[in-house]
Amino acid sequence: MNTTRRGLSFYLLAAFFALFVLFLYGPTATILVLSFQGPEGGLTFPMNGVSLHWFHNLFEQQAVGDFGGSFRRSIALGLMVMVLTVLFSVLAGFAFRRRFTGSGALFYLAVASLIVPSILVSLGIGLLFNILGLEPTWYGSALGAHLTWTLPFGLLIVFAIFNRFNPAYEEAARDLGASPWQTVRHVVLPILLPSLIGVGLFGFTLSYDEFARTLMTAGSFNTLPLEIYGMTTNVTTPVLYALGSLTTVFSFTVIGLFLLGLIALRRHRLRRAAAAG
C-alpha cells in the first residue's frame, strides 16, 4: 500500500470525494446564506440586501405557528429518548452476552424495528391509541414511536462494542475480589463510556429530527419537525430558511458538544493515567 507516489486514480477519487462533500453541504450552505435575505427578498437568489428580518419574524408568535413551544417539546422529547435509549440498549447488551431463551426472537424484533417503514409505526400506534380511547401525546405515544427507531440503533452499537470488548478486564477485576456490581461500575462502564456517548447522540438527534413516526402519535401539540413541515406547505418567505438555519446550527452545536465531550474525556483520562505513573 505504501507506494510513495500517488497515481492519477487517487486524484480522480479525491475529486469525486470533494464533489460528494459539496453535494452534501452545498444546499444547506445556500439556505444559510439566504436566511439573511433583506425584508423584500424572496426564496431564491439574488440577495435583496442583508438583514436579520426573517429571524425576527420567526420569533413573532402570530407569524409562524408555535415555534418556541415545538422547539422546547422536541428538545425535551429528544432528551427523554436519549436517556431511555442508552439505558435500555446497554442493559439489553449485557443480557445478550449470555444465552437466554428468546434472545434470537428479540434480536430479530429489534432488526424488524429498523426495517418496518416509519409510517407503519405511526399508523399502528395511532390506531392502537384510538381504539383504546387513549389520547396520543408527544411524551407518551410519540416517545414510544421514537424508541422503535432509536433502540435498534442503540442495541446494534452496543453489540458492536461488546464484540470488541476484552473480557480479560472483567476477569482481572473478579480475581482481585470485585463484586459483579463493582466490576460493572468501575471496569465495564468506564470502558464503554465513550461509545455510550455515541449511543446518546444517536438517540437525541434521531428523535429531534424524526418526522414520520411523530405524525400520528404527537397528539395536539406539534414537535419541531411537524411544525417545519406545516410551514413548508403555507409559508413562502425566507422565514422558512431562517428556521432551517437555526435548527441546523442547533444540530451542529449538539454534535460539536458531544465531540468536545469525547475529547475532554480522553484528555482527562490521559492526564489521570499520566498522574498515576
Place this chain on the structure above:
Amino acid sequence: MTLTAETPRPSATAAAGRARRVRLLPLVAPYLQAAPLTVALLLFLLVPILTIVAVSFWDYDSVRLYPDFVLTNYVELLTSPVTWKTYLNTLKFAALTWAITLGIGFTVAYFLAFHVRSTTWQMVLFLVCTIPFWTSNIIRMISWIPFLGRNGLLNSGLISAGIIDQPLEFLLFSDFAVVLAFVHLYALFMVVPIFNSMMRIDRALVEAARDGGASAAQIITNVILPLSKPGIAIGSIFVVTLVMGDFITVRLMSGGQSASIGLMIANEISLLQYPAAAANAVVLLAVVLIMVVAMLRVVDIRKEL
C-alpha cells in the same frame, strides 16, 4: 463462564441464603436486563403492527370504523390500477436510488479505506461525511429549493453560461428532484456499512493480488468487491426500506405530482380511511420484508457487528 466464577465462598454466616441468591441471579439477570427493551418493542412495534393487521379487515364509512372481518379493503386495493401504478413508481424510485447510492457509496468508501493513508485523516473525512446525517431531513430537502427552482442557482447559472435559454422546468417538483433528494438523504447509509466492511479487509490480500500481477481494476472486482458484499447488503437494506416506506420526500420534492405507496397510505390516513390505509400498510410490509429477506441471503448481520 460467569457461573463458575461466581461460586460463593463458604465463609460468611448467612452463606446458604446468599449462595442461593447468587446462583439464582445469573439465571434471571439476562431476562431482567432484556426486559425494558423487549417491553418497549412489544408495546410500540409488535402490538401496533398487529393492530394494523386487525384493522385492515375492518369495515368503515365516513363516520367511524366497524370491527368486522371483511376482505373488501384488500380487494379494493389489489384490483385498483392506481395501486399497481403506484407500486411501480415506488419500485422505480427504490431502484434508481439504490443504484446511484451504491455507486457513490462504494467509490467514497473505497477512497477513504484504500487511498487515504493516515488514520486521523480517514476519521476526519469519515466524520465530514456523517455530520449531515445528524441534521433535519426536512430542512435538507427544503434546501434544494433555491438551488433547483425556476430562478434557482442551477438555472440562472446555465442561462448565463449560454447553455440553455429557457429555465429547465424538470429540476424541482419532479421525479428527478425526488431521486436527487433520496440520494442526498440516504447515500450515507451506503457509505458507512461499505466503509466498515472495507476496513476489515486484510491489506495483505490486496498486496498479494498486486504481487500476483493484478491490475488496480482487477483488485477491485476480484478482491475488494466480493469482500465488501456484507456492507453492500446492509447498506442496500437500509436504502431500499427507507425509500419504499417514504412519503414526505415524495410529497415535498415532487410538489404533489408523483406518488409512492407511503404517500398513498399517508393520504388515506388524512382522509380517516384507516382500514384502507391498514390494508395498504400490510401489503407494503409484506413487500418490504420479502425484499429484505432476499438481501439477507447475502449476509449474516450478527457476524458483521
